[in-house]
Amino acid sequence: xxxxxxxxxxxxxxxxDALLAMAQPxxxxxxxxxxxxIKDVLEKLKHVFQxxxxxxxxxxxxxxxxxxxxxxxxxxxxxxxxxxxxKFGERWAEICEAYGxxxxxxxxxxxxxxxxxxxxxxxxVNPDIKAVFATLCETxxxxxxxxxxxxxxxxxxxxxxxxxxxxxLGADDLQMDNWGVDVVVSCSQKGxxxxxxxxxxxxxxxxxxxxxxSDLPKYYLDFRKAHQRGLEGSVPYTPAVTLLAALQCxxxxxxxxxxRPTIDRHNRLATATRSAVKAIGLPLFATSPANTLTSIRxxxxxxxxxxxxxxxxxxxxxYAGGQGELSGKIVRIAHLGWMNENxxxxxxxxxxxxxxxxxxxxxxxxGVAAAQEGLRK
Amino acid sequence: xxxxxxxxxxxxxxxxDALLAMAQPxxxxxxxxxxxxIKDVLEKLKHVFQxxxxxxxxxxxxxxxxxxxxxxxxxxxxxxxxxxxxKFGERWAEICEAYGxxxxxxxxxxxxxxxxxxxxxxxxVNPDIKAVFATLCETxxxxxxxxxxxxxxxxxxxxxxxxxxxxxLGADDLQMDNWGVDVVVSCSQKGxxxxxxxxxxxxxxxxxxxxxxSDLPKYYLDFRKAHQRGLEGSVPYTPAVTLLAALQCxxxxxxxxxxRPTIDRHNRLATATRSAVKAIGLPLFATSPANTLTSIRxxxxxxxxxxxxxxxxxxxxxYAGGQGELSGKIVRIAHLGWMNENxxxxxxxxxxxxxxxxxxxxxxxxGVAAAQEGLRK
Numbered sequence: 001x002x003x004x005x006x007x008x009x010x011x012x013x014x015x016x017d018a019l020l021a022m023a024q025p026x027x028x029x030x031x032x033x034x035x036x037x038i039k040d041v042l043e044k045l046k047h048v049f050q051x052x053x054x055x056x057x058x059x060x061x062x063x064x065x066x067x068x069x070x071x072x073x074x075x076x077x078x079x080x081x082x083x084x085x086x087k088f089g090e091r092w093a094e095i096c097e098a099y100g101x102x103x104x105x106x107x108x109x110x111x112x113x114x115x116x117x118x119x120x121x122x123x124x125v126n127p128d129i130k131a132v133f134a135t136l137c138e139t140x141x142x143x144x145x146x147x148x149x150x151x152x153x154x155x156x157x158x159x160x161x162x163x164x165x166x167x168x169l170g171a172d173d174l175q176m177d178n179w180g181v182d183v184v185v186s187c188s189q190k191g192x193x194x195x196x197x198x199x200x201x202x203x204x205x206x207x208x209x210x211x212x213x214s215d216l217p218k219y220y221l222d223f224r225k226a227h228q229r230g231l232e233g234s235v236p237y238t239p240a241v242t243l244l245a246a247l248q249c250x251x252x253x254x255x256x257x258x259x260r261p262t263i264d265r266h267n268r269l270a271t272a273t274r275s276a277v278k279a280i281g282l283p284l285f286a287t288s289p290a291n292t293l294t295s296i297r298x299x300x301x302x303x304x305x306x307x308x309x310x311x312x313x314x315x316x317x318x319y320a321g322g323q324g325e326l327s328g329k330i331v332r333i334a335h336l337g338w339m340n341e342n343x344x345x346x347x348x349x350x351x352x353x354x355x356x357x358x359x360x361x362x363x364x365x366x367g368v369a370a371a372q373e374g375l376r377k
Numbered sequence: 378x379x380x381x382x383x384x385x386x387x388x389x390x391x392x393x394d395a396l397l398a399m400a401q402p403x404x405x406x407x408x409x410x411x412x413x414x415i416k417d418v419l420e421k422l423k424h425v426f427q428x429x430x431x432x433x434x435x436x437x438x439x440x441x442x443x444x445x446x447x448x449x450x451x452x453x454x455x456x457x458x459x460x461x462x463x464k465f466g467e468r469w470a471e472i473c474e475a476y477g478x479x480x481x482x483x484x485x486x487x488x489x490x491x492x493x494x495x496x497x498x499x500x501x502v503n504p505d506i507k508a509v510f511a512t513l514c515e516t517x518x519x520x521x522x523x524x525x526x527x528x529x530x531x532x533x534x535x536x537x538x539x540x541x542x543x544x545x546l547g548a549d550d551l552q553m554d555n556w557g558v559d560v561v562v563s564c565s566q567k568g569x570x571x572x573x574x575x576x577x578x579x580x581x582x583x584x585x586x587x588x589x590x591s592d593l594p595k596y597y598l599d600f601r602k603a604h605q606r607g608l609e610g611s612v613p614y615t616p617a618v619t620l621l622a623a624l625q626c627x628x629x630x631x632x633x634x635x636x637r638p639t640i641d642r643h644n645r646l647a648t649a650t651r652s653a654v655k656a657i658g659l660p661l662f663a664t665s666p667a668n669t670l671t672s673i674r675x676x677x678x679x680x681x682x683x684x685x686x687x688x689x690x691x692x693x694x695x696y697a698g699g700q701g702e703l704s705g706k707i708v709r710i711a712h713l714g715w716m717n718e719n720x721x722x723x724x725x726x727x728x729x730x731x732x733x734x735x736x737x738x739x740x741x742x743x744g745v746a747a748a749q750e751g752l753r754k
Contacts, residue, residue, distance in 0.1 A: 006402070010615060011405065011406065013402065014402070019399070022400055022572075023397055025381060026383065027383065027388070028689075028695050059436070059438050059441075059573065061616065062615065063615075068597075187615075189403075195399075195619035195620075196436065196618060196619075219471065219475040221444075222475075236440075237439070237440040238439065240617065241572065242572035242573075242574070243574060243617070243620075318405050
C-alpha cells in the first residue's frame, strides 16, 4: 500500500478542494468568469504579500519571476549586489550575468545568513549599486535572512531591494510595505499550496520607476504588460487557468486563517520540528532557520542520498536531500503550506524510524516527544 | 442548468482521465517517478511533432517558447523575416524587435495565407536573413500556411525556418523531419488536450548550431538547459508537474490513435464544419482554412461580440470572437483536440439556433444536415 507523504519544500501538498477544482472542465481565459477569477486571486495575493501594491502573475516557475525582476528593473551595465548563501542566491547572480549586469557578490557560508553590516559596507563602497538581490529563505540550506534589516539600509537610498520569497512567502514574515521592500517575487507551489506553474511579483512605486528606465530585452516576462492586463482581470498570454482555479481555493484558506496566524502556525510547526531534531541528537544545518523548512546535518556515516531514496521508495515518505555542495550531507524537511501538527508528527516519527532502520542509534520517540511538548504550547 | 461546451481554439476540452490525474496528490519533481514521467512525455511528443529530434519543454504559455526561439537562435542585429497574417504573426515581429533583431515583414491580408513566392523574393533580395518566422495556423484568422513550401525554400540555404505550431500541432499536418523544418514551437492547451502552462520546442541540428552562436540574453527560457536536463528526465527549474501528469494521459490518447489518424480526424471535423457554415449561408473567413478552427465572417448587421457573449452567458456555449481588427466581425469555432463528430454537431446546431435567436434569417437544420453528410463520408 502506497500512502504517500510529501515533505519537500515545493511542491507542497494541495488542499483537496484545490485538487478537485483542477478536475473541473476547463474554461476560457477571456471570459467574464476569468476576469472575476483573476481579479479575486490578485486581490487576495496582496494580503499574503502584506502589501497595498499590485501583485502581477506570470505562467512560469518562480525562476521566471526572478528572471523577470532582473530584466524589468535593470539596464545593461548596471551594478547589482547579490547575496549568495546557497543555490538560490547564486541563481540571482547567474540571471544578472546572463543580462550583462555587473555583479558584486557577498558570499555567505552555506547555512549562515548574511550580516546586514556586510551589505551596508558594500553599499557604502559602491553607492552606484542599483539593486540588492536577496533571499528570504534560502531553500537549499533552510536559512532565513533578515530582510527587515536590509530594507532599513536600502529604503532611504536609491538602491532597490529585491527579495526572492519563493519558498518562504506565507511561512516566514515579510512585511513588504511596513519594512519598505521594493520588489518581492514568489510562486505557487510553496506556501501558496498550489501546483507549480504560476509566479508572482509585487513592485512598489520606486521599482515601477526603475521598470520605466530599464533597457534590457524582455517579452514573455514583461512585467508592465502582466501588470496592466492583470488590473483588468486579464493576461497578455494564455495563463494556466487550471492552476489559477486551484490558487483561488488555496488563497481562500489562507485569507480565512489570516496571513499573521498562517505565519504563526508555520512558526509553531518549525519550532516543534527543530526541538525534535535536537532531541534526536542531530544538528540543525541553518544558523537562523526559517519557518519554511528544517535542514538537518547528517552524521558522516549516513549517506543522505541513499536515506532520502530509501524513505521514498520503501516508506512513501518524501523528504528533500541536499543540493549542490550539500548533496548527501543534509536532509530537508518542509513544514510548509497545507500542513498542521499531525503532519509534523508524521514527518518526525518517520524520520526517527528511518534512522533506526539504517542502523543509526536513535532514541525512538524522543523526537516525537519533544515535538509534542513544543506543539502543546 | 449550466452544461458547458467549450469551442475556443485553446484552452480545449481535457479528457476525463487527464482531469482526474490533476486531482491526484501532487508529487516531487526530482524523484525517479518524475524522471520516468518526463522521459515518457518527451518521447511521445516526438511522435506528435513527427520528428526524431528531441523535444524540450518549458513551464510557460506558448509565447514563452516563441520568445525562447528568438532569444536562443539569433544574435543582436541579425535579420529576420516575419510573415504577418494575423495577431500571432505580429507576435513574432514584436518578440524580434524586443531583442534588437532587424525585422523584415511580409504583410498578408488577414484571412489569407502567404504566397511562398513572396518569401522566396525576400530571401533572394536579403540572402543574409538568418531565420524565417512563420505560423502553421494563424489562430486569429483560421488561415493555414503552406509550411512545406516554405521549408522547400529554406532547407538548402543557411536560413532557418521557425514555425509557430501553437494552435495547429496535432490538427494540421506538420512533418518536421520530412519537410525540413528547423524549429517547431507549440504548447499544451490546443491539440495536446492539456491545460495551458506547458510550452514545447523541437530543434534540428542546424537550429542547435545557431543556438551555440546566439548572443541574446536568456535565462529562464534557455533552450540548452531545458534540452540537456530533459534528456535526463529532469528540468532546470520546478516544472508544472500536475500539467505533465495530465499531458501524459492526453499523449496516450494521441499515440493510441496515431498522429496521422488524429490529423485525419481533425480534417473530417473541419471539413464538416465548413460545409455546415456554407449551408447556413455565411462565408468562411480564411482563404485556406486550417483543421484547427473555422472562422466565420458575420454579416454587417450582427455584432459578433454580443453574439459570442450571449451564446456563453445564456447557452453556456463558448465560441471565440475576433481579435484585434477582427473584433466583432468574425466568430471562431474550434474543432480541436478532444473532439469528435458529436461535438461538431453541438457546435453547429447551437450556432444555428443562436443566429435564429438574434433574428438572423437562418435555415434551421441546414448546417447540421450538411455536417451530417460530410461526416458520413
